[in-house]
Amino acid sequence: MKLNVLTEMEYTAASAGTLILNIHALRTPRQTVISEEFVIDPYIKVEELVSQQSDNRVFRFEIAENSSIKVSYKATIDNYCEVKDYTNLVEIPIAQMDSTILPYLYPSRYCQSDKLYRLANNLFGHIMNPFEKVMNLTGWINKNVQYLSGSTNAQTSAYDTVTQQQGVCRDFAHLGIALCRALTIPARYFTGYAYQLQPADFHACFEAYLGNDWVLFDATGLVPLNGLIKIASGRDAADTAIANIFGNVNFTSMLVSCELAEDGFTPFYYHPTQLRGLTYL
């Protein structure tokens, strides 16, 4: 499905600083960047950084003291996600798992899976099919955690959310990841653009490694999963911040949009009694 995405952000620098932005759509076998345009006004030279661990595309540039800039990113993306049936999912033993997958089993800044073993196993340990496990934990988060703008901050982690049961998409994703890892299911953070997200913003959800696929899950249930455009994945939000800012530089405004670029979109949501999931690379 073709989608048009757009980000406009303004920054004002009191001191000279460096920005690392993570807003470009990812290029993967399942997601084609048909066209894109990235402009900083006034012009600043930008460097694209290649990540060793992932295909994430981040852009770094310097901003001068006492200056203001407007960054805009506009792209048309084609997204070939796939709905698969996981009824007969065969679990991959740790002993056969690719070594690049293993780091997604370990705890990270916002996903302290090491503290959630008993809880995760008490709640979901009895479920045999790993896809069903993740469906169930996603449903549990959706049911118990209240989506509440402004209720959490950049330091809130899965350990907070599992008890305080309030948060935004980022917190829902972190908790989903932490519960997966506590169940020995590799999981990673997904940040992207989301068609039909209200109000428009960047979105976060997560991917669990099931069979040989990274399967997408979104505990917020806010958007159709096939309307997502991936920006980056990582261990958690610490790896995939939209912007890393060094210096006294302030973000002053932001506009995000994600719209269909062609007809024929059929929204896909998970169905609690069907073991069908969406893989997205």
Added chain:
Amino acid sequence: MKLNVLTEMEYTAASAGTLILNIHALRTPRQTVISEEFVIDPYIKVEELVSQQSDNRVFRFEIAENSSIKVSYKATIDNYCEVKDYTNLVEIPIAQMDSTILPYLYPSRYCQSDKLYRLANNLFGHIMNPFEKVMNLTGWINKNVQYLSGSTNAQTSAYDTVTQQQGVCRDFAHLGIALCRALTIPARYFTGYAYQLQPADFHACFEAYLGNDWVLFDATGLVPLNGLIKIASGRDAADTAIANIFGNVNFTSMLVSCELAEDGFTPFYYHPTQLRGLTYL
């Protein structure tokens, strides 16, 4: 300097399981593995895993239900560390830092640098030379945190240690890393063998990225820095666990040793008034 290192560990498996061991000395331009031997008794087939992000060498194998094994690793290693003067250290701007270094600026499971900005800057922000900054924070940890075996556990993080001021080498390292990152100095966890560590055990310390070097710091002050043999580096202990165990497998005994394999060792410790550091790649 040539050193002989040895690890012997015994495991008993109640259920079938998978172990991933991280006890092999790293092969780097500054550390040569002259000879090594890795034996599991009784024999189990072992797979060496290559990490994408690092040169860490981890070994994975399966252990059968109701079995006991003895793992032994024996090696002779040559360690070409270098003492450098950082008096005129030129700080590398974020804008010029290699993209592989950037992840070591971000918070991780045990190093919540995002919570320590004010504290780190209040204590060390006034120091200009970055080497001196890290020397000072290392000295502050050494002075304020009490080395106390058994006082912490696998969930203890830098956020705990900065206040509770007790811990073991792992906690000293995590706090050092978190303070560095809070000061916008990339830092990573170092795990290795340590000559003259009493009682003998694996050791942990950390590396800060200064100039274009990873420079070694050890806030415990327990061992000469030039007697270390590196096993692995990573964001923190979550990346570099000695053993990751999947299944009901219990560790029953361990022996570690690290001894000189040649004469002429002159212990090198940092001197508080000299800006000389040890780089170890």
Added chain:
Amino acid sequence: MKLNVLTEMEYTAASAGTLILNIHALRTPRQTVISEEFVIDPYIKVEELVSQQSDNRVFRFEIAENSSIKVSYKATIDNYCEVKDYTNLVEIPIAQMDSTILPYLYPSRYCQSDKLYRLANNLFGHIMNPFEKVMNLTGWINKNVQYLSGSTNAQTSAYDTVTQQQGVCRDFAHLGIALCRALTIPARYFTGYAYQLQPADFHACFEAYLGNDWVLFDATGLVPLNGLIKIASGRDAADTAIANIFGNVNFTSMLVSCELAEDGFTPFYYHPTQLRGLTYL
């Protein structure tokens, strides 16, 4: 029911210090101290402190530098607890609650009820009868939290236990209290002697304020509730520590026992489908 209780504790003082012990059985309308004997060997003058907020009886004395003492407390207690039916429990509105009860609604050191509102209400908010609410939350703790000696320490709180789901009687009690308060049910910590506790030790559980009664609940399920002898109640363990030690004084050994002093004991445990509770003043 008459019970004989006994405590013997030994302390060694490296420096002069002060001890405040909280091991005497409480004197209440429902618990008679038939006889008791409190001896410190060698003799030290002891002062009984009266608490303003409670009937707790604590004993304070000074211990000399470089000395060792043996404290023993022996008593015969009669315990008139009462089993009541709470099927038709009428909830007391906050507006009519005695002002001495209100502090037991507020969060305390180990019972951070303010962080558990959503969780408590998601789990138990739908239950109408407040006795049944507390029965259910006690059952939930018993089912989900693993009793594991040594798994927690003096800093562990309800906020830890609700997620990590392991602990000892103190942790079970703190979590019960925190969940009650989050449901606007006053609750307090109970420390005492417990008949049939294996291994013999002091015990902790909690009381919820239901109707006009403080009703006893024990999420551990380890002992019959009518075999308890109350030492103290308070907001949580911070109020009711067995010993508060000031100075470099170390506890070296302890012996606790609680035995029947008459025949005819019928153990009383709560039954999940009966709304019968035990009040104990």
Added chain:
Amino acid sequence: MKLNVLTEMEYTAASAGTLILNIHALRTPRQTVISEEFVIDPYIKVEELVSQQSDNRVFRFEIAENSSIKVSYKATIDNYCEVKDYTNLVEIPIAQMDSTILPYLYPSRYCQSDKLYRLANNLFGHIMNPFEKVMNLTGWINKNVQYLSGSTNAQTSAYDTVTQQQGVCRDFAHLGIALCRALTIPARYFTGYAYQLQPADFHACFEAYLGNDWVLFDATGLVPLNGLIKIASGRDAADTAIANIFGNVNFTSMLVSCELAEDGFTPFYYHPTQLRGLTYL
């Protein structure tokens, strides 16, 4: 010094509820309530609650479903605080401390002194005079913690503030209390009206028990200490909330003021090199 204080608060109730307000000036030997008026509009019957543990005066009333009220409290208070010299302060041994003081040595919800022993002793343990100790720790908080409106919330505790080093008056007070208790100095939370506080609001600071006095300390340094009118004291903010609200009742507006009612006010602030403190009962 005579001061006029005023509070106006508006509440809207979606459901029926109960409010417990803690806004009346305390009546003590050192603080006389010359006149006061407490009005709820429209009229609601109010009950004054007497605290067992303190002289705090709290007022409880019920609010009807779908109603809005305006509460106003207006009073003229005379405040006989006393400046004393603590140069020759004799510390009171725990063994001689009144039993009503002891609870202020123990950790509480927001003042986890049990986690701060090493830190407090590393920073302030070497200071002999207890008044000087508290002066120093107050100065340390003032220097290191940034006063930043909105940076913390109702769950923030001293354990957070000691590391994150930002907060409001409540956080400054909690940290002061926690450090005192960690140094075996009893300390309690003080909430009141404050002359010259900008912007006008309720204020929080703390009292340390030194000699036989409760001595006032304010780590924020925002107001002259002799312009304070005490509302309540307690272990921490959990004991002394301005309002405890039960039911779906929302606070919609607030106005607070505190003005001189007579001439001749000489602002008193602590002087870092003088051991003179203000006691306020």
